[in-house]
Amino acid sequence: PICNLVMSMDIIRLFIPRDEECLKVLEELRWHGEPECPYCGSKDIKSYGTYERGEIEILRYQCKHCKRTFSVLTGTVFERHKLPLGVMFYIIKNLPHMSVNEIASELGLDYDSVQRFAMDVMEIAHGEVSLEKLCVAVEID
Numbered sequence: 001p002i003c004n005l006v007m008s009m010d011i012i013r014l015f016i017p018r019d020e021e022c023l024k025v026l027e028e029l030r031w032h033g034e035p036e037c038p039y040c041g042s043k044d045i046k047s048y049g050t051y052e053r054g055e056i057e058i059l060r061y062q063c064k065h066c067k068r069t070f071s072v073l074t075g076t077v078f079e080r081h082k083l084p085l086g087v088m089f090y091i092i093k094n095l096p097h098m099s100v101n102e103i104a105s106e107l108g109l110d111y112d113s114v115q116r117f118a119m120d121v122m123e124i125a126h127g128e129v130s131l132e133k134l135c136v137a138v139e140i141d
Contacts, residue, residue, distance in 0.1 A: 037063035
C-alpha cells in the first residue's frame, strides 16, 4: 500500500521545482516582466551578460542611472545562499509543516545549511506573522 511508501530522494525530487521555473517565478513576482534596478528603482537598464549559479544561467543587468549591476536575486534571501533555487523554494513551502531537521533529512542535506536558510526566511517573515496566528501547537528547532 502507498501508506508504507518510504520517501526516497527520487520521490522527493518530484516535489522540488526546477531552478529555471523558480527563476521565472521570481522575475514575474519581482518585476512583472520589466526589470528594475533594486538600488535606485530606475527602469533604464541594459543587459550585462549572465552568470552561472549551479546548473542555470542568470541574466545580469546594469542600471544606466546608478551604473550598478544586479540580477533578479539581488537583495533577496536567495542571493546569499548556495542551495539550488528549487531546494530553497521546497524549504520555504515546507517550513510551516515540518521541522528543519525533517526537511534536511528528507533532502539529504546537512542541518546547518537548511537551518541558516530557514532562519533567514523566518527573519524576513517575522514582521508578517502575528502572535494571534500562533494559537495551536508550535514546533521550534
